[in-house]
Amino acid sequence: MNFHYREQGSVVVKTAGDPIEFSDRFDVIVVGLGTAGAISAITAANKGLRVLGLERLNSMGGAGTNGAIIGYYYGSPGGLFESIDEETRELEAMGYTKSRGVNAEVKKIALERRALDTGATVQYESAVVGVYMEGMAVRGVRWIGPEGIQQASCRILIDATGEAEVCSIMGAEMYGSGRQLDGKMQPFSLPVMAIRDQWVHNMYSDHGYVDQTNQDELTQAILRSACIFTHLPDQYNESTKFLKLAPQLGIREGRFILGEEQVTFADVVADRLSAEPLFYAYSNVDNHAKDIAFESELQQDWAVAASLWGLTLSVPLPLGALIPKGFDNVLVAGRSIAIDHDLAACVRMKRDMQKCGEAAALIAYLALDQGLSVRHVPYDQLRPLLLENGCLRPSNHVGMKDGLSVGEDETNQKVIWLTSLERIKEELAGDKPGIAIWSTRRLGAAINGTLKEWLSQTTADQQNLRKNTAFALALQGDEAAIPHLRDCVRTRDPYVPRTSRKYNQARGYAAIYLLGKLGDVEIVPELLQIMRQRDQFINQSTDIEFINHNDEYFFQYFSFSLMALIRIAERHPGIRGQLLETVVPLVEDPHFSILVTMKPSKDVNYDMADTVRNIVRKKAASWESKVGNAASAP
Structure with a gap:
């Protein structure tokens, strides 16, 4: 039996040894009793399993209790958590101060009562420090708690730490964390x-x-x-x-496991969805960052070019997304399941993560009941268990909706992507062009001839049709859009569409993103000039929730210009020297500072200077390395 543990907080050490006799034996050990883990422990114990729950804090519930997030944003209804929330409201009515949401302190009581009533063993202030392994199976864990160092065996382990911490210790492969450009996670x-x-x-x-x-x-x-x-x-x-x-930070994102089945944002927008869901996550891609210019091209296509930040998605999560690849008796519950950075901003809502914990426990129950690996649990037998409490509710699969306000989902309209050319043209001419822009992307290059005809036929009073059509063409990679995009940049077009309920993007810097995507060399001098003209940027945005002051307005133009220049230089290496000569001294100036506000406040500023410097330094080193490699090649 091998023992895996961390040394000096980061290095994982693996030691081989003889099998050991555990004094305590459990069917399921749940590590982390937060949003997902608390529901996992209660559900597994409800099914008659012997359960140990380990939690590093002194109460259960995670973000909704220790994190003091007492309301719900999106997320779909259904599941065990609803009855716990109802019990919380009943307890609150017995004399507690009422809460504008689900009372955090009272929910701690409700969760603990449920866990103890079902027979689960709960240990607080306990941190897992090691994992016992046989091949690809976990045999037990070691932890430090109020009673010192302890260890116990398990038949199945559920990692609900939020960081896939136990999976990391036992050697599971990670899909990654943070965005691709610089690894930065959500605020x-x-x-x-x-x-x-x-x-x-x-x-x-x-x-x-x-x-x-x-x-x-x-x-x-x-x-x-x-x-x-x-x-x-x-x-x-x-x-x-x-x-x-709150004793717990509101962490929105961490590690993602490499799962038996990975669910990505690219899958969702291409309609590659699982037919065997455990539950449906539901939200918009709720990116809290203001530096969206540093996100993936796909996320920028969605939220910048089409301004679809507020479009809500229902995402079916399959069994394989909860299983670290190759492991026999390990499940993950919570935000570290097998998704990607872009989708994580959607698949992290409290309602859905509570259902994720419930689903993990039901998988564990069925696997133990039938003597199977968690990978081989039959979906046709799992599905009735998921349906029983509403953890899986087919009515939750609403596809994409143009959500207008939180809490009014039932009134929102389901998005039907456009195929009628007449309807697409009508929408491109209006002030909510996003659905039409994305619809043309789905239709592909076959529609580009028609789009070019519309461009050539627009009159002076058809500015929206002309510019939105150019955006649609640019998403297809068609260079016919370039002159019209340049016009948006040169006029610093302040127009903000109304596609999304909020956080729409101004047309001027959205056009910069698309010119970078198209690799337009001619715009390079103007982009370099933009980066030196801070004083000329006066906030004209009508979307006051996204841009709150002049420096923040300038940051959007600065960051999109920087990334456009990098994309152009990737395709045209000859301009790299010119780019670095201008940009490096600018960002390396010790007085360089560029502020953005942090959502939802208009008063909390964050300096993006170090983020910008690190991106420039990384790219400069990459280009220099390529030059060095080319010079040394025979």
């Missing part, structure tokens, strides 16, 4: 809880970025967030009484 938040008008409220804003797998970085993030000025007003008074800071 984190930290709520403060207060009583206002006799109700418990949470107040939060995003505070920046953190790699939570780096202990020093995480520590600094916790300290800075606790002292942020929004949490430290001059005084709290009778109208707003301070209760506490």
Whole structure:
């Protein structure tokens, strides 16, 4: 039997040894009793399994309790969590201060009561430090808790740590973490809880970025967030009484496992969806970052070129997405399942992660009941269990919807992609062109001839039709769009479409993104000039939720220009020297600073200078390496 553990917090060490006798034996060990793990432990114990739940904090529930996120954003209804939320409301009515959402402190009680009533063993303030392995199967875990070092065996392990931490220790392969460009993950938040008008409220804003797998970085993030000025007003008074800071940061993203089946944003937009879902996740691609110019091209096609940030998606998650590739008795529950960075902004909502935990427990139950590997659990027998509590609810599969406001999903219209040329033209001429722009992308290059005809026939009063048609052509890679995109850049076109309920992107810098995608060399001097003209950028955006001051407005033009220049230089190596001569001194100036606000506040600023510098340094080193390799080639 092998024992895997971390040394110095990062290096995984593997030691071989003889089989050991465990004093405690469980059917299922759930590591992490947060949003997903708490529901996993309760569900597995409900099915008669002997369950141990290990949690590093002193209560269950994760983001909805310790994280003080008391409301729900999107996510689809159904599942065990709904009855726990109802029990929480009943307990609250017995004399607790009422909460504008699901009462975080009372839900801790409801979860713990359920877990203990079902016979689960719960150990708080306990951190897993090692895993016992035989081949590709976990045999047990070691942890440190209030009673010192302990260990126990399990037949199935559910990693609900949110970071796939146990999977990482046992050697499971990771799909990655963060975006491809620089590994940066979604911004984190930290709520403060207060009583206002006799109700418990949470107040939060995003505070920046953190790699939570780096202990020093995480520590600094916790300290800075606790002292942020929004949490430290001059005084709290009778109208707003301070209760506490949330003891858990609002981490939105971490590691993703490489699963038996990976679900990506590219799959979803291409309609490559599983026919054997465990549950349906439901949300928009809720990217909280303002530096969307540094995201993948696909995400920018979606949210910048088509302004589809607010379009909601129902995503079926299959069995294989919860299984680390190659492992026999390990499941993952929570935001580290087998998805990708782009899709993670959609598949992370509390409702859905609670259902994910329930699904993992039901898979474990069926695998143990039938003596099977978790990979071989038959879906036709799993499906009735998922349907029983509504964890799987076919009515949740609503496809894509043009969501207008949170909490009113039933009134929103299901998106039907356009195929009628007449309808596409009509929509491109309007102020909500996004569905038509993406519809042309789905139709492919066969429609480009028609789009070019429309371009040639537009009159002076048909600006929307001309420019939106150019956007549609650019998404197809057609260079006929270039003159019209250049016009948008040169006029700093401030127009903001109304496709999405919020966070639509201004046409001027969206055109820069598309010119970079097309590799337009002629626009290079103008983009370099933009990056030197901070004082000329006055915020004209009508979308006040996305751009709140001049520096932030300039950052959009600056960041999109930078990335367009990099994409153009990738296709035209001859301009790399010119680009580096201008950009490197600009960003390496010690006084270089460029601020953006953090959602949803208009007051919390974050300096993007280091992010920009790191991107430029990485790209410069890459180009220099290619030159060196070419010079040394025989």
